Amino acid sequence: MRTLAAVLSGVALVAAGCGDGDTNAQDVLKQTASTIGVIQSGTLGLKLLVTPQSEGQPFGFELHGPFTFRRGSLPVTQMTYTQIANGATATATLVSDGTDAHVEAGGKQLALSPAQTDSLRRATAQLRGSGSGARLAIGTWVKNPKASDGGLVSGAKTDKVSGTIDLAEAATALVEVERLSGRHARQLTADERKRLQEAVRSSSFVLYSGKDDHLLRKLVMSVDIGFDVPADLKTALGALVGAKVDFELTVANPKT
Secondary structure, eight states: OHHHHHHHHHHTOOOOSOOSSOHHHHHHHHHHHHHGGGOOEEEEEEEEEEEESSSSOOEEEEEEEEEEOOTTSOOEEEEEEEEEETTEEEEEEEEEESSOEEEEETTEEEEOOHHHHHHHHHHHHHHTTOSTTSOOOGGGGEEEEEEEEEEEETTEEEEEEEEEEOHHHHHHHHHHHHHHTTOOOOOOOHHHHHHHHHTEEEEEEEEEEETTTOOEEEEEEEEEEOSOOOHHHHHHHGGGTTEEEEEEEEEEEEEO
């Protein structure tokens, strides 16, 4: 349950600010940022997969399910969380009717403790944009963003912003995402973030936002981190060194 609440907090790491690049791309990023906190319902999908390029098995998690937010209460949701590690998967489902919540796993139903319930409530508040940790500037993570037509995503016409990732700016969120997968990682210093950027082999960033409502529909990021990383960074980043990190966030049928 602690992981599920943390993941919901992590979903709030979305769109504030804009970086250099195409003016239209900056507008799309800024408009998308302004609507994150007003999404009240939809179907959430979140995937993280870290694939080591030498030793070790891929690890990460997937999250999927409908949600509805109500001010001051728990979300209404049936959210399935699947952890991927050591070549195996484990699944738990968070079920909440807005008043009471429990977790279903391994054929058992476990009620949330008061502390877990409070954690879920705070995570929900952050996701709705009412918490101080609700926003991180993914607009500043993008290098040379370009805007184009995104076609249809879940039935909605979209604008698309694509570019590469400035990992020196995105490193804080990358470490938080690694923590969400159940791994320990410390935050990096400013100097370490700069050195990390130098180790990136390749990266990509693609965001799809509703053309008419500017609501986030899909965010896909990929970073390939090389092995040529100083020892202190290897200690901080752990399995992310020499690995490909793929992240995808989707919000289907969002409503305000």
